[in-house]
Amino acid sequence: MTEPQKAPGATAAAVQAATVAAAGLRSPTGSPLRVKVIAPFRCCHEGKSYVGGQTATVPAETANHWITNKWAALVPARSKPSQKGK
Numbered sequence: 001m002t003e004p005q006k007a008p009g010a011t012a013a014a015v016q017a018a019t020v021a022a023a024g025l026r027s028p029t030g031s032p033l034r035v036k037v038i039a040p041f042r043c044c045h046e047g048k049s050y051v052g053g054q055t056a057t058v059p060a061e062t063a064n065h066w067i068t069n070k071w072a073a074l075v076p077a078r079s080k081p082s083q084k085g086k
Contacts, residue, residue, distance in 0.1 A: 033063035035072040043071050 037043050039052025043066050050056045055075055058066070066072035 030060055032057050033060050034075040034077075035063045035066055036075050037066075037072045038070065041071040 034055055034057045036055045037050045037052050042049055042051050043056070044050070045056060045058050045062055048056075056072075063072070063074070067074060
């Protein structure tokens with residue numbers, strides 16, 4: 001007997017969720033994410049077009065779709081500046 005094969009999308013979704021979590025983001029679904037479009041691609045969201053090198057803040061589901069298809073990359077969340085010496 002053979003084991004049932006897992007859907008390829010399930011593995012990609014798990015990897016994407018881990019990537020989002022590793023980037024220090026709150027939730028892989030729900031909160032907007034900032035992504036940078038990779039050249040030579042163009043991505044569109046709500047009527048606005050973004051070309052390679054531009055950044056966009058889009059819903060997590062849209063960001064995950066763009067990243068999965070290698071059209072965009074996550075922009076790391078910047079940490080709050082520390083107030084040393086005060």
